[in-house]
Amino acid sequence: MSQSEVIEKIKAQKKLPNLKFSIKEKTEAFTKNLFYTLFDEETPVEENIKKLGKDFEELADLVCWKPDTPCRDIWQDYLDMLPGILKKLNKDAEAISKNDPAANSIEEVILSYPGFFAIAIYRFSHEFYKFGLPLVPRLMTECAHGLTGTDINPGAQIGTPFFIDHATGVVIGETAVIEDNVKIYQGVTLGALYVDRNLKNIKRHPTIEKNVTIYANATILGGETTIGANSIIGGNVWLTASVPKNSMVSHTPQINIKNTSK
Known part of the structure; x- marks a missing residue:
């Protein structure tokens, strides 16, 4: 086959117009930024919240390709939930720190425990899942899955506190x-x-x-x-x-x- 024939055959098999890997890349960046916004002392909350809002608008436009799905509109409702999500995660971190004899501080739990990271990303994604946001919740938990070996579907219902030891x-x-x-x-x-x-x-x-x-x-x-x-x-x-x-x-x-x- 000539190169042009190979190209045409590849194009013929690319039948999913909405399959954009930029969705995955932007979700991973959004997830990391959200984690830093809620936990990192050196990350300015006000500035990052504005950036997260803009990043979410871009994501919403990419994943809500069906008509009459105004995904952008859920951002403010999600933003209102962030203090409650952070409160739950602080309880998770505290429970891990109190129960695990290997934990030397809550800071160590948040910075280094894969179980805590997986729980955090689950809690971030779960609210998007309840809104019915396409793709993004699953891609968020896959960020944690790839890094920790812990696979939590965003649809699961998990109380507080929750402790996953070792996680893998x-x-x-x-x-x-x-x-x-x-x-x-x-x-x-x-x-x-x-x-x-x-x-x-x-x-x-x-x-x-x-x-x-x-x-x-x-x-x-x-x-x-x-x-x-x-x-x-x-x-x-x-x-x-x-x-x-x-x-x-x-x-x-x-x-x-x-x-x-x-």
């Missing part, structure tokens, strides 16, 4: 409900029993009630699955059914130890 490999699905004061460890999955497009708009991820601790690599599946308040779910547990409150659930593997010195 955590997956929290779109319709999951997590109540206040829940702690989870690395590798935990709150997922669906199976994937089917017909399940859209149906609750397919579990509910975790207050004061539950879920240890590493536990898998909890299903929209009707509820983990009762004050329960402890041990590491590597696989659950597809509900657990009453005040439960202790454990998985006991068979471990064989052989002395190889003889």
Whole structure:
């Protein structure tokens, strides 16, 4: 094939006129700027809020390509929510600092804990998700996913405070409900029993009630699955059914130890 033929074939396959990678790049920049605005002492709040507003207008124009979707109009409502979001995140950071013996300060938690960063970006994106803003909420949480290995869908409902320890490999699905004061460890999955497009708009991820601790690599599946308040779910547990409150659930593997010195 000639070069011109190759070019024409590529053009013929590019059938998505609204697929613009600038949306992803602008969302990543917006997310970082929002995080700095709320937490960084040296970032001027007033100046950055104005910049965030302009950046959001550009994003809204890119993602709201369908007619009669005035995405720009939600910015002021979102702005009004930022103090409340920051209040929740300060409670999250405080809970992590109080509960993790490895944490030396709240500053350390905010600057270096991947679990806190993932929670922060989730809380930023969740309000946009509730507004019905296309693409941006998911792209925001993917920023955190790529940096931390923690995949929280912006549609999940998560109480305060929330603590993810170590964070890597955590997956929290779109319709999951997590109540206040829940702690989870690395590798935990709150997922669906199976994937089917017909399940859209149906609750397919579990509910975790207050004061539950879920240890590493536990898998909890299903929209009707509820983990009762004050329960402890041990590491590597696989659950597809509900657990009453005040439960202790454990998985006991068979471990064989052989002395190889003889």
